[in-house]
Amino acid sequence: MTILLLLIPIGIGLLIAAISAFVWAVRSGQFDDLEGEGERILFDDEPLARHDHLDISDSWKDMK
Amino acid sequence: MTLEALADSKSCYHCGLPVPPGFHCTAGVLGEYRLMCCIGCCAVAEMFEAQGLSEWYLRREEAMGSAAPAPSDVRESVEYLESPTLQEEFVECDDSGTASSSLLIEGLSCAACVWVIERHLLALEGVRRARVSLVSRRVKVEWDSQRLTLRDVILRLAEIGFASRPDRPNESLALERDENRSTLIRLGFAGLGAMNVMTYSVALYAGTFDGMSSGAIMLMRWMGLIVSTPVVLVSARPFFIAAWRQLKLRSPGMDIPVSLAIGGAYLVSCYATIGGVGEVYFDSVCMFTFFLSLGRYLEMRIRHRSLSLTRSMMDAKPLIARREGPEGERVIPAHALIVGDHFRVRPGEALPADGIVIDGRSAVEEALLTGEPWPRAIMTGDSVIAGSTNVESPLLVEATRVGSHTTLASIIALVEGAESERPPIALMADRVASIFVTGVLGVAVVNWLTWQALAPDRAIWTTLSVLVATCPCALSLATPTALAAATHALAKAGLVITSGRVLEGLATADRVIFDKTGTLTRGRPTVARIEAMQGRSESEVRRLAERMERDSEHPFAHAFRSEGLALRLVSEVGLDEIQSIPGFGVEGVLDGTRYRIGRPTWVVENDEGLTPPTGPESDVLAWILLANQEGPLAWFGFEDPIRVDASPAIEGLRSRDEKVALEMLSGDPSPSALRIADRLGLEVHISAATPQAKVERVHALQEAGERVVVVGDGVNDGPFLQAGDVSVAMGSGCDLSRLTADAVLMRNELTLIPRAMAWSGRLRRILYQNFAWAIAYNLVVLPLAVTGHLAPWLAALGMSTSSLVVVLNALRLNRLPDAV
Numbered sequence: 001m002t003i004l005l006l007l008i009p010i011g012i013g014l015l016i017a018a019i020s021a022f023v024w025a026v027r028s029g030q031f032d033d034l035e036g037e038g039e040r041i042l043f044d045d046e047p048l049a050r051h052d053h054l055d056i057s058d059s060w061k062d063m064k
Numbered sequence: 065m066t067l068e069a070l071a072d073s074k075s076c077y078h079c080g081l082p083v084p085p086g087f088h089c090t091a092g093v094l095g096e097y098r099l100m101c102c103i104g105c106c107a108v109a110e111m112f113e114a115q116g117l118s119e120w121y122l123r124r125e126e127a128m129g130s131a132a133p134a135p136s137d138v139r140e141s142v143e144y145l146e147s148p149t150l151q152e153e154f155v156e157c158d159d160s161g162t163a164s165s166s167l168l169i170e171g172l173s174c175a176a177c178v179w180v181i182e183r184h185l186l187a188l189e190g191v192r193r194a195r196v197s198l199v200s201r202r203v204k205v206e207w208d209s210q211r212l213t214l215r216d217v218i219l220r221l222a223e224i225g226f227a228s229r230p231d232r233p234n235e236s237l238a239l240e241r242d243e244n245r246s247t248l249i250r251l252g253f254a255g256l257g258a259m260n261v262m263t264y265s266v267a268l269y270a271g272t273f274d275g276m277s278s279g280a281i282m283l284m285r286w287m288g289l290i291v292s293t294p295v296v297l298v299s300a301r302p303f304f305i306a307a308w309r310q311l312k313l314r315s316p317g318m319d320i321p322v323s324l325a326i327g328g329a330y331l332v333s334c335y336a337t338i339g340g341v342g343e344v345y346f347d348s349v350c351m352f353t354f355f356l357s358l359g360r361y362l363e364m365r366i367r368h369r370s371l372s373l374t375r376s377m378m379d380a381k382p383l384i385a386r387r388e389g390p391e392g393e394r395v396i397p398a399h400a401l402i403v404g405d406h407f408r409v410r411p412g413e414a415l416p417a418d419g420i421v422i423d424g425r426s427a428v429e430e431a432l433l434t435g436e437p438w439p440r441a442i443m444t445g446d447s448v449i450a451g452s453t454n455v456e457s458p459l460l461v462e463a464t465r466v467g468s469h470t471t472l473a474s475i476i477a478l479v480e481g482a483e484s485e486r487p488p489i490a491l492m493a494d495r496v497a498s499i500f501v502t503g504v505l506g507v508a509v510v511n512w513l514t515w516q517a518l519a520p521d522r523a524i525w526t527t528l529s530v531l532v533a534t535c536p537c538a539l540s541l542a543t544p545t546a547l548a549a550a551t552h553a554l555a556k557a558g559l560v561i562t563s564g565r566v567l568e569g570l571a572t573a574d575r576v577i578f579d580k581t582g583t584l585t586r587g588r589p590t591v592a593r594i595e596a597m598q599g600r601s602e603s604e605v606r607r608l609a610e611r612m613e614r615d616s617e618h619p620f621a622h623a624f625r626s627e628g629l630a631l632r633l634v635s636e637v638g639l640d641e642i643q644s645i646p647g648f649g650v651e652g653v654l655d656g657t658r659y660r661i662g663r664p665t666w667v668v669e670n671d672e673g674l675t676p677p678t679g680p681e682s683d684v685l686a687w688i689l690l691a692n693q694e695g696p697l698a699w700f701g702f703e704d705p706i707r708v709d710a711s712p713a714i715e716g717l718r719s720r721d722e723k724v725a726l727e728m729l730s731g732d733p734s735p736s737a738l739r740i741a742d743r744l745g746l747e748v749h750i751s752a753a754t755p756q757a758k759v760e761r762v763h764a765l766q767e768a769g770e771r772v773v774v775v776g777d778g779v780n781d782g783p784f785l786q787a788g789d790v791s792v793a794m795g796s797g798c799d800l801s802r803l804t805a806d807a808v809l810m811r812n813e814l815t816l817i818p819r820a821m822a823w824s825g826r827l828r829r830i831l832y833q834n835f836a837w838a839i840a841y842n843l844v845v846l847p848l849a850v851t852g853h854l855a856p857w858l859a860a861l862g863m864s865t866s867s868l869v870v871v872l873n874a875l876r877l878n879r880l881p882d883a884v
């Protein structure tokens with residue numbers, strides 16, 4: 001039974017850790033947009049090809 | 065526009081709008097050439113392919129619904145951002161040279177758009193962070209201020225077809241966000257605490273059956289106390305505060321028995337722990353707190369969702385003003401205008417303040433208040449309102465009312481006030497609750513007294529278990545879960561509910577009254593007939609007309625434009641000196657010949673009794689004439705077509721419930737109105753009704769005891785819409801009606817009305833089931849508690865099971881079936 005004297009404080013410690021993590025997550029805005037974030041995990045994350053500043057907007061100037 | 069409709073080969077693959085005849089532009093997307101409707105969509109589709117974003121076409125839930133803006137239009141619209149004062153206003157810059165801004169995005173429909181926007185922005189050199197929030201429709205962008213400007217970011221978004229606007233930090237948005245966060249924190253706290261307390265409680269339960277040393281019992285009890293204390297103090301506080309308020313006002317509500325149960329159980333359990341006697345109920349305390357907080361959280365989400373709809377409409381207010389001062393024209397933020405300032409408004413721009421025209425002759429479109437697409441001609445001395453759009457020529461206006469004093473602002477304030485009412489279903493639940501409260505308290509008191517007489521040492525424990533057993537957990541969860549699920553299902557399908565009375569009202573409706581223009585019909589003129597004369601071909605005159613109307617903002621011009629958009633690319637009929645004469649038409653010169661298009665009496669000045677062609681049963685609203693110096697060239701007839709889903713919707717309503725009367729009430733005096741009603745099978749009791757007559761009709765029906773649902777777009781009919789027991793506004797209707805209506809058909813899908821009615825019937829049944837279950841549970845458990853047979857483990861088990869049953873039952877409302 002004395003093992004409880006070790007286990008219970010560990011349990012409480014885990015609880016405090018869980019609560020702190022949860023509060024941090026909420027405060028940093030991770031729960032603000034549940035729909036968008038929910039779908040975000042389904043996105044593919046291939047490495048983005050970094051292009052130079054695409055001047056497509058300038059070339060459209062000619063198309064008026 | 066659903067994705068199935070896209071499979072029809074004549075729709076643009078990108079936006080779903082019809083491809084104009086004669087336009088052939090395809091873009092290679094996902095391995096095949098797909099039809100496009102205009103250069104805007106074409107360019108965006110090619111951009112997606114080039115950037116590896118074509119997956120968007122696979123993931124999206126629906127087509128864009130509106131053509132992508134042409135790049136030249138977007139470039140012009142961001143010119144104003146060059147001004148440094150505006151840069152300060154909208155862009156925050158920190159010491160490390162990182163600029164950040166929040167942009168409001170139009171046309172953001174689903175998560176696939178989120179993906180496409182973020183990736184496209186991040187691929188731009190200099191962008192450091194881009195995060196889209198679907199719920200607030202904003203994107204937060206951070207970039208290197210040395211390499212990019214706000215304008216670049218906005219143009220980058222426009223490349224993929226999303227129009228965006230910089231956004232000022234919104235107070236109500238921040239308040240909502242904080243409320244969301246604090247409620248969620250309390251909920252999570254209660255949940256985590258409850259789980260932890262269960263560890264100790266289950267040990268105690270096991271001890272009841274298998275025996276446990278008194279030392280171990282004491283330890284478990286004390287641990288339960290230590291963990292429950294913060295839960296009660298933090299998460300249960302709102303209940304105590306609300307209960308106290310209700311006591312002071314003497315209006316009994318759910319919070320009183322809830323607070324009694326939680327507080328009482330907690331205190332008595334503390335007494336039991338310290339004194340080493342009786343039973344402890346810490347697990348019940350925490351679980352109550354958790355379940356009840358869950359109910360509150362769901363209610364809050366519903367409330368916020370309807371608020372966000374209001375907010376999205378208010379976002380349409382103009383941002384900037386072009387103030388005319390001694391130093392010339394300066395672009396300033398709209399809220400910096402003061403009364404007496406002179407400001408200019410270019411064609412196509414929205415007015416930033418109420419005012420009087422000082423110089424200029426033009427027309428303004430005041431759809432946001434009246435819904436009328438026809439602009440009102442104005443000249444010097446006329447008054448104009450903030451939020452309306454200047455359609456024809458530049459204006460110089462003196463501001464008479466600015467900021468929060470404009471007509472627009474005062475209307476919005478009215479609406480926001482109405483928003484905070486609680487839905488009637490919740491009010492009904494409260495009535496049930498107050499009966500319940502008195503009942504429970506009565507039982508508890510009687511129980512206490514009885515036990516005092518029989519065996520006083522058991523009195524407190526049995527009374528405690530009575531309170532625990534009857535804590536209205538299930539009852540409290542019954543309503544918000546069902547409401548949340550039903551509202552969510554309908555919102556996903558396209559009917560956004562902003563007022564609680566909708567669901568109940570729809571379920572018990574006796575009559576549905578439809579407005580005609582804009583509701584049963586599209587409300588926007590489309591070119592229906594072309595009568596070419598003098599041997600010209602239809603496409604030739606059409607191209608001519610389109611070219612002349614290209615820069616006009618008049619709704620007739622729009623009718624040409626949406627169908628002839630592509631012709632910009634194809635033809636270049638070189639017309640010079642295009643001049644728009646407000647109220648009459650457009651004039652231009654081609655190869656030395658003068659052309660005019662517009663009102664017949666102005667186009668051909670000598671009145672030779674020109675009559676437009678008539679046809680059998682013509683639905684044509686208006687005719688305009690195209691002519692040159694030699695004579696008339698073509699007639700263009702405009703129609704207001706019936707919506708495609710009007711007929712299936714009426715059929716759906718009729719087949720669902722034959723007893724519901726279906727009526728059309730329109731102010732249109734023309735015979736085509738009656739023809740439409742006939743075709744759709746709607747009763748017409750009053751034809752050519754004035755707005756006043758419409759309201760009177762609704763009131764008369766209500767006095768006769770009927771429950772009336774009104775469906776309309778609010779064009780000149782605000783009071784008519786409001787008069788109904790339930791008002792459903794069309795998504796394309798005027799802004800004011802959308803704000804004040806009980807529900808909005810976001811995609812103008814009339815077929816949602818019968819579906820929503822069926823669903824509200826279902827909601828009522830499920831609510832009754834939930835109530836019945838909650839009450840039955842209490843009736844079973846109460847005798848056990850009174851006779852002292854309700855052990856803590858039994859109470860906890862029973863309470864969580866009953867809550868779970870209620871929630872699962874409510875979730876059956878979560879998805880609207882596809883069939884009408």
